[in-house]
Amino acid sequence: MSDTLASLRADYDALVARGLSLDLTRGKPSKDQLDLANPLLGLDLGSDHTDRAGTDLRNYGGTDGVVELREIFSDLLGIPVPQLLAGGNASLTTMHDVVVHALLHGVPGSSGAWVGQDVAFLCPSPGYDRHFAITEALGIRMIPVAPLADGSLDLEAIETHLADPAVRGMWLVPLYANPTGAIVDEQTARALASMTAAAADFRIFWDNAYAVHHLTDEEFEPIDILGLAAEAGHPDRFFVFASTSKMTQAGAGVAFFGSSPANIAWYRTHSAVQTIGPDKLNQWRHARFFGDASGLRAHMRRHRNLLAPKFALVDRMLTDGLSGHATWTTPKGGYFVTLWAPEGTASRAVQLAKEAGVALTPAGAAFPYGTDPQDSVIRIAPSMPSISDLEAALEALVLCVLLAEAEKSA
Numbered sequence: 001m002s003d004t005l006a007s008l009r010a011d012y013d014a015l016v017a018r019g020l021s022l023d024l025t026r027g028k029p030s031k032d033q034l035d036l037a038n039p040l041l042g043l044d045l046g047s048d049h050t051d052r053a054g055t056d057l058r059n060y061g062g063t064d065g066v067v068e069l070r071e072i073f074s075d076l077l078g079i080p081v082p083q084l085l086a087g088g089n090a091s092l093t094t095m096h097d098v099v100v101h102a103l104l105h106g107v108p109g110s111s112g113a114w115v116g117q118d119v120a121f122l123c124p125s126p127g128y129d130r131h132f133a134i135t136e137a138l139g140i141r142m143i144p145v146a147p148l149a150d151g152s153l154d155l156e157a158i159e160t161h162l163a164d165p166a167v168r169g170m171w172l173v174p175l176y177a178n179p180t181g182a183i184v185d186e187q188t189a190r191a192l193a194s195m196t197a198a199a200a201d202f203r204i205f206w207d208n209a210y211a212v213h214h215l216t217d218e219e220f221e222p223i224d225i226l227g228l229a230a231e232a233g234h235p236d237r238f239f240v241f242a243s244t245s246k247m248t249q250a251g252a253g254v255a256f257f258g259s260s261p262a263n264i265a266w267y268r269t270h271s272a273v274q275t276i277g278p279d280k281l282n283q284w285r286h287a288r289f290f291g292d293a294s295g296l297r298a299h300m301r302r303h304r305n306l307l308a309p310k311f312a313l314v315d316r317m318l319t320d321g322l323s324g325h326a327t328w329t330t331p332k333g334g335y336f337v338t339l340w341a342p343e344g345t346a347s348r349a350v351q352l353a354k355e356a357g358v359a360l361t362p363a364g365a366a367f368p369y370g371t372d373p374q375d376s377v378i379r380i381a382p383s384m385p386s387i388s389d390l391e392a393a394l395e396a397l398v399l400c401v402l403l404a405e406a407e408k409s410a
């Protein structure tokens with residue numbers, strides 16, 4: 001055994017002996033972040049429960065959602081109010097339902113239901129595991145698309161795949177992607193809007209989950225994706241999703257769905273069968289709590305104050321511990337850092353960390369079918385632990401990556 005391996009093993013034994021119990025798995029807001037929205041829970045609405053449209057928010061109805069809240073998000077997402085609906089508490093539910101509706105009924109422009117056909121989705125990877133879980137669970141073939149060396153979308157590869165009429169969808173997080181933090185710029189958005197697709201009903205699931213979740217002073221403005229698509233002659237290409245999950249309280253927020261007039265009419269038809277209306281009182285409380293778009297942006301800066309030091313700590317500890325061994329992202333927003341461990345070591349490093357009491361997202365989770373072809377990506381979610389727990393977890397992670405690397409080259 002080499003001296004390095006022996007010394008790393010000794011350090012690892014000492015780490016295990018510490019009996020840590022830490023969790024870096026999911027990108028959940030911390031308790032401090034959730035507390036920022038506590039005034040929302042105590043809002044006394046009194047007799048203030050009729051929105052401008054005249055809907056009694058306590059009752060059934062108002063299926064498009066509270067207009068005052070849709071106006072705030074229209075501003076943040078760059079989507080006209082009539083094309084933006086406010087719904088239940090989770091955008092993931094809307095994404096799932098949209099895929100199910102497409103399978104059962106097709107979408108505007110489809111020749112029929114998708115089910116029974118060979119349907120494939122492009123999956124820029126590493127990507128969001130829960131997107132891939134939806135398509136996998138619903139029997140949709142997933143095609144991974146690796147990023148270019150600079151982390152941007154490989155438009156050429158996407159265009160090549162779009163020549164296949166089976167390709168009906170693509171998952172995409174345009175801003176601060178989970179987990180890479182990648183940003184789709186306007187030029188790329190234009191290219192996606194105008195690209196030729198063999199399937200007339202090709203849809204991009206534009207999941208703008210992190211539209212206002214900035215970690216720096218560079219607060220990116222929303223891209224008018226629906227406008228670009230209409231201009232390019234593909235008005236129905238984009239389904240837009242967003243939610244307040246990481247703005248107020250993740251389990252009790254409001255989800256949004258935006259799209260072209262034809263897609264919105266399609267969605268209304270199918271969702272009307274599912275519900276007689278969303279929780280409008282919660283939407284109303286959110287509208288009252290934020291006040292307006294600038295109130296919401298100010299609220300997000302309070303999140304940034306809690307999150308940015310954690311991301312800075314991750315970057316510092318990876319720089320100190322893994323420079324020359326691994327690479328990682330320094331995102332300008334969102335909830336994740338992606339670490340590329342030496343090829344062929346991510347699963348082992350995650351296993352070592354687990355055995356030392358540090359839970360990490362399983363290696364491979366950021367890829368369709370859980371398969372990372374390089375066995376290299378480790379997703380770090382720094383939001384939830386305290387600074388001191390984060391420091392201990394990263395110290396352990398660094399050691400586990402170095403040990404996995406040393407074992408591999410032994």
Ligand SMILES: Cc1ncc(COP(=O)(O)O)c(C=O)c1O
Nearest residue numbers: 090091092128173178209243245
């Ligand atoms: C890209 C992305 N989309 C959606 C979600 C979940 O959103 P929601 O809470 O609205 O279902 C997450 C949560 O981590 C996410 O990272």
